[in-house]
Amino acid sequence: MSITDMEYNEASKSLQISMKLFADDLEFVLEKEQNVKVFLGTEKEHEKADDFIKSYLNTHFFIEQSKGSLPLTYVGKEIDKDYTWIYIEVKNFKVKVETLLTNSMLIDYFKDQTNKVNYKKGDEVNSFTLYNQNISKEF
Amino acid sequence: MKRILTVILCSAGLMAYAQESTNKNPFRQLKQELPAPNSYRTAAGFPGHEYYQQKADYVMNVEIDDKKQILAGEETVTYHNMSPDALPYLWVQLDQNMRAKDSDTKKIAQSSIGESMSFDNLKRMMNDFDGGFKLDFVKGMDGQDLKYTVNKTMMRIDLDEPLKSGESFSFQIKWWYNINDRMQIGGRSGYEYFEEEDNYLYTIAQFFPRMAVYNDVEGWQNKQFLGRGEFTLPFGDYKVSITVPEDHTIASTGVLQNPKEVLTAKQIERLEKAKTADQPILITTQAEAEKIEKKKATGKKTWTYHAENVRDFGFASSRKFMWDAVGVKFGERTVMAMSYYPKEGNPVWEQYSTKAVAHTLRSYSDITFDYPYPVAISVNSKSIGMEYPMICFNYGRPEKDGTYTARLKYGVISVIIHEVGHNFFPMIVNSDERQWTWMDEGLNTFCQYLAEMEWDVNYPSRRGPAYKIVDYMKGDKSNITPIMTNSESIFQFGNNAYGKPATALNILRETIMDRELFDYAFKQYAQTWKFKHPTPADFFRVMEDASATDLDWFWRGWFFSTDHCDIALNDVKWMQISDKNPEKQKPFEKKIAESKEDFVGDIRNESNAKNTVVERDPSTKDFYNSFDPYKVTDLDKSEYKKYYDKLTAEEKKMLAQKKNFYELNFELIGGLVMPVILEFTFTDGTTQKEYIPAEIWKMGNKTAKKVFWFEKELKSINLDPNLETADVDRSNNYWPAQVVPSRFELFQQKERESENEMQKSKRSK
Numbered sequence: 001m002s003i004t005d006m007e008y009n010e011a012s013k014s015l016q017i018s019m020k021l022f023a024d025d026l027e028f029v030l031e032k033e034q035n036v037k038v039f040l041g042t043e044k045e046h047e048k049a050d051d052f053i054k055s056y057l058n059t060h061f062f063i064e065q066s067k068g069s070l071p072l073t074y075v076g077k078e079i080d081k082d083y084t085w086i087y088i089e090v091k092n093f094k095v096k097v098e099t100l101l102t103n104s105m106l107i108d109y110f111k112d113q114t115n116k117v118n119y120k121k122g123d124e125v126n127s128f129t130l131y132n133q134n135i136s137k138e139f
Numbered sequence: 140m141k142r143i144l145t146v147i148l149c150s151a152g153l154m155a156y157a158q159e160s161t162n163k164n165p166f167r168q169l170k171q172e173l174p175a176p177n178s179y180r181t182a183a184g185f186p187g188h189e190y191y192q193q194k195a196d197y198v199m200n201v202e203i204d205d206k207k208q209i210l211a212g213e214e215t216v217t218y219h220n221m222s223p224d225a226l227p228y229l230w231v232q233l234d235q236n237m238r239a240k241d242s243d244t245k246k247i248a249q250s251s252i253g254e255s256m257s258f259d260n261l262k263r264m265m266n267d268f269d270g271g272f273k274l275d276f277v278k279g280m281d282g283q284d285l286k287y288t289v290n291k292t293m294m295r296i297d298l299d300e301p302l303k304s305g306e307s308f309s310f311q312i313k314w315w316y317n318i319n320d321r322m323q324i325g326g327r328s329g330y331e332y333f334e335e336e337d338n339y340l341y342t343i344a345q346f347f348p349r350m351a352v353y354n355d356v357e358g359w360q361n362k363q364f365l366g367r368g369e370f371t372l373p374f375g376d377y378k379v380s381i382t383v384p385e386d387h388t389i390a391s392t393g394v395l396q397n398p399k400e401v402l403t404a405k406q407i408e409r410l411e412k413a414k415t416a417d418q419p420i421l422i423t424t425q426a427e428a429e430k431i432e433k434k435k436a437t438g439k440k441t442w443t444y445h446a447e448n449v450r451d452f453g454f455a456s457s458r459k460f461m462w463d464a465v466g467v468k469f470g471e472r473t474v475m476a477m478s479y480y481p482k483e484g485n486p487v488w489e490q491y492s493t494k495a496v497a498h499t500l501r502s503y504s505d506i507t508f509d510y511p512y513p514v515a516i517s518v519n520s521k522s523i524g525m526e527y528p529m530i531c532f533n534y535g536r537p538e539k540d541g542t543y544t545a546r547l548k549y550g551v552i553s554v555i556i557h558e559v560g561h562n563f564f565p566m567i568v569n570s571d572e573r574q575w576t577w578m579d580e581g582l583n584t585f586c587q588y589l590a591e592m593e594w595d596v597n598y599p600s601r602r603g604p605a606y607k608i609v610d611y612m613k614g615d616k617s618n619i620t621p622i623m624t625n626s627e628s629i630f631q632f633g634n635n636a637y638g639k640p641a642t643a644l645n646i647l648r649e650t651i652m653d654r655e656l657f658d659y660a661f662k663q664y665a666q667t668w669k670f671k672h673p674t675p676a677d678f679f680r681v682m683e684d685a686s687a688t689d690l691d692w693f694w695r696g697w698f699f700s701t702d703h704c705d706i707a708l709n710d711v712k713w714m715q716i717s718d719k720n721p722e723k724q725k726p727f728e729k730k731i732a733e734s735k736e737d738f739v740g741d742i743r744n745e746s747n748a749k750n751t752v753v754e755r756d757p758s759t760k761d762f763y764n765s766f767d768p769y770k771v772t773d774l775d776k777s778e779y780k781k782y783y784d785k786l787t788a789e790e791k792k793m794l795a796q797k798k799n800f801y802e803l804n805f806e807l808i809g810g811l812v813m814p815v816i817l818e819f820t821f822t823d824g825t826t827q828k829e830y831i832p833a834e835i836w837k838m839g840n841k842t843a844k845k846v847f848w849f850e851k852e853l854k855s856i857n858l859d860p861n862l863e864t865a866d867v868d869r870s871n872n873y874w875p876a877q878v879v880p881s882r883f884e885l886f887q888q889k890e891r892e893s894e895n896e897m898q899k900s901k902r903s904k
C-alpha cells in the first residue's frame with residue numbers, strides 16, 4: 001500500500017504532495033525499469049536515482065485540469081527505515097476546477113498494490129483508494 | 140420516479156428504527172459472537188474434560204531425482220481415532236494439486252494486463268507446468284486397493300467399516316510429482332536453479348499426502364487449499380528415509396538416525412563440539428561446500444530421520460550447502476540451532492543465521508514454554524520465508540561483491556526470527572491456519588517484535604508499535620476486513636493478519652493490561668494449548684480468565700470490526716474555587732464581565748449615549764441607574780463572616796488551597812474505544828501523566844467529561860503523548876490546539892536548513 005497526502009497551500013497557490021511507498025517495492029520497480037542496481041538511501045545510491053524516480057513518476061502519476069496534465073515539480077525524496085517519501089509540488093493548482101488524478105505507482109509490478117490518496121482542502125479530507133482496475137479518480 | 144423515492148425513504152426509515160433498538164454498546168459481551176462453551180472447550184478457554192485430538196503417524200521413503208526434478212515417495216499412514224465418533228471415511232490433503240493444470244487456484248486468481256507487464260509476471264500467468272500429485276496406488280495393509288475420491292486438493296478414502304472411537308487404521312500411498320521451479324512459478328516449496336555450476340537447491344515441503352484434522356469445531360477440516368490459508372495438521376510421529384545424490388547435504392525435520400552412514404568423521408566430531416560451543420561451529424565450511432558443488436557424484440545416499448509429536452515434515456537438499464550449528468541449553472537438554480546455506484548467502488548468513496535461530500529459541504521460550512524439539516534449522520532460500528516443524532526456509536542474499544544494505548541484514552534477522560518463531564505458533568500451539576491466519580501470524584509477529592527488541596533496542600521493527608498501524612486503520616474501509624475473517628478472504632494480508640493483531644497484543648501488554656498481567660495470561664494460553672488445537676475463542680477466553688480483565692470490548696473493536704481509534708480533546712475549561720469572600724469575588728466577577736466580548740450593536744450604540752432618554756431627561760433615573768453590582772457592601776462582608784465562621788477547620792483548609800480545576804471534554808470520533816491517556820505540562824515546565832481506562836466510554840457515549848485539579852497552572856495538554864492507541868488523527872489531540880505541520884512542509888524546511896547526507900558526502904570528496 002502507498003499513501004499520498006495532497007494538500008492545497010493557499011500561500012503558495014500550489015498543491016503539495018507527499019507520497020509514502022515501501023522502500024523495497026519502489027527500489028524493486030526502479031531496478032526492473034532501469035536494469036541497474038539503485039541502492040536507494042545508501043551511500044551507494046545510484047547518482048541518477050532521482051531521475052529514475054522522476055521518469056517513473058512521469059508515467060504513473062498525473063494530475064489533469066481542463067484536459068491537460070499539470071507539470072509536476074519533483075521536490076525531493078526521503079528514506080526513513082522501511083519507507084521512501086517522495087515530495088512533489090504542483091504550481092498554479094486551481095482548487096475549484098475539476099481535477100483528474102491518476103496514480104498507478106507500483107501497480108504494474110505488484111497486482112495487489114493499492115494506492116491510497118488523501119486530498120486535504122481546509123478542514124475537509126477527501127480519501128480514496130486506487131488499485132489495479134481503478135487507477136484514476138475525479139474530484 | 141417520485142414514488143420510488145418515497146418507498147426507498149420509507150424503508151430506510153424503518154431500517155434505522157430497527158437498528159436503534161439493538162444494543163450497539165461497544166462494551167456489550169461477546170456472547171453471540173463466540174461459540175457456547177462445552178465439555179470439549181470450557182468457558183475459561185481451556186480444553187474441557189472431554190477434549191480429544193486425533194493422531195497420525197507416518198513411515199515414508201522418498202527420493203529426489205536430481206536429473207528430472209521429480210520427487211517420488213511411498214508412505215504408510217497410521218491414523219488413530221481418538222474422537223468419540225465413528226468415521227465412515229478419512230480425508231487426506233493433497234496440497235501439491237494446487238499446482239495441477241486445472242487447479243482452482245489458477246482459475247480464481249485475478250489477472251489483468253496493465254500498460255506494461257514484466258516477463259516474470261507473464262511467465263507466472265502463462266505457466267503450463269504439469270504439477271500435482273500422481274497417485275500410483277492407495278492400498279490397505281493387506282495390499283488391496285482402497286476406494287478413494289480426489290476432490291481437487293482433498294482426497295476421501297472410503298472405509299469398509301466406519302473407524303470406531305479408539306481404533307486405528309493403516310494404509311499405504313505411493314505417489315510422485317514434478318517439483319516446481321520456485322523462481323519461475325513461485326511456491327512455498329520447490330527448487331532453485333543455479334545456472335553457474337548447474338546445481339539445484341531443493342526446499343521440499345507439503346510433499347506427501349497428509350491427514351486432515353478432524354475435531355469438535357470443524358468436523359473434518361477439508362476446506363480446499365487455494366494457496367493462502369496454510370495448514371492445520373494432526374500431531375504424530377514420523378520415520379522418514381530420504382534418498383538423494385550422494386554429494387548432497389540434507390537439512391530436515393527430526394533427528395538424523397544414521398550419521399555414520401551419511402556424514403564424515405570430521406563432521407560428526409564438529410557437531411559434537413558445537414553442542415557445547417558458545418559460538419556457531421562450521422560443520423561444512425565454505426571451502427568444502429564450494430569444492431563439492433563443482434563436481435557431480437553419481438551414487439546415492441539415504442538419510443533417515445525420526446521426529447516425534449510434530450504436525451508436519453519438511454526438508455532441504457543440495458550439494459551447495461554450508462552448514463553450521465551451536466547448542467542451546469534448556470535445563471539439561473541441548474537443542475541444536477543450525478543453518479544451511481549456499482555461498483550466495485554469505486557473508487550475512489554465516490554471521491547471523493544460527494545466532495538468530497538461537498536467540499529466537501531463548502526469547503520465545505521465555506514468554507511461552509521451553510522449546511521442546513531437539514533441533515531448529517534455518518535454510519537459505521531465495522525470496523521466501525516459510526515455516527515447518529523444526530525447519531524453515533528463509534531469504535537473504537547479499538550482493539555478488541559481498542556488500543549488503545542494512546535493510547537486507549535486518550530483513551534476514553527478522554525473517555529468521557519470524558519463521559523459527561512459527562515453531563511455537565502454529566507448529567506446537569496448533570491453531571487452524573486454513574481458517575484463521577492471524578492466530579499464528581499475529582501471535583508470532585507479536586513475539587517476533589519482542590524478540591527484535593531484545594536483539595537491539597533500536598531494531599528497525601516493521602510491525603508492533605501502535606503508530607505503525609495508523610495508516611492501515613484509517614484507510615478506506617471497503618478495502619479492510621476484520622481480523623476475524625477467513626484466511627482466503629482477507630484484503631491487505633500483511634496488515635490484517637500480521638500487523639494489526641501483533642499491534643493489538645502489544646497495546647494490551649503496554650497500555651490496557653500491563654506487562655505482568657498480560658505475560659502471565661499469554662504464557663498460560665501458550666502452555667495450555669501446547670501440542671493441542673486452540674480456536675480464537677479459546678485465546679480470547681484464557682486472556683480474560685487468567686487476568687480478571689474484561690476484554691470483550693477490546694476483542695470486539697480490534698478483532699471483530701474495522702473501526703479505528705480517533706479521540707479528540709475538544710474543549711478545556713479552567714476554574715478556581717471561590718471562597719465566597721466578596722472582597723475577592725466581586726472584583727473577579729467585574730473583571731470577567733468586562734473581559735466579555737462586546738456585541739457589535741452595543742459598540743455602535745455607545746456613540747449615541749448622549750442622545751438617549753435617560754441622559755436627556757434625568758428624571759427618568761432611579762436607584763438602579765446608579766447601582767454598582769460589583770461594589771462590596773457592609774452587608775456582604777457581615778454575611779460572609781457568618782458563612783465563614785460556620786465552616787469546619789477542614790473546610791477552611793480546603794478553601795485556603797489555591798487549586799486549579801480543569802474540565803476536559805473528549806469526543807470519540809472513531810468507532811474504536813480506547814483508553815484516554817493524557818500528558819499535562821505545567822507553566823513551570825514539569826509534566827504529569829494520567830491514564831483513564833477505556834471504560835470511560837462504557838455507556839456507549841460519544842462524549843465524555845473529566846475534571847482534573849492541580850496546584851500548578853497548566854500550559855498544555857497532549858492526548859496520547861506516547862502514541863499508544865493508534866489514534867489516526869492527532870491534530871485534535873492538543874490543548875491549546877496545535878497546528879501539526881505537514882510532512883511536505885517539514886521536508887521543505889529541512890531542505891532549506893541543510894543539505895542532505897549525500898550532498899554532504901559528495902562535497903567532502
Ligand SMILES: [Zn+2]
Nearest residue numbers: 557561580583
Ligand atoms: Zn509467518
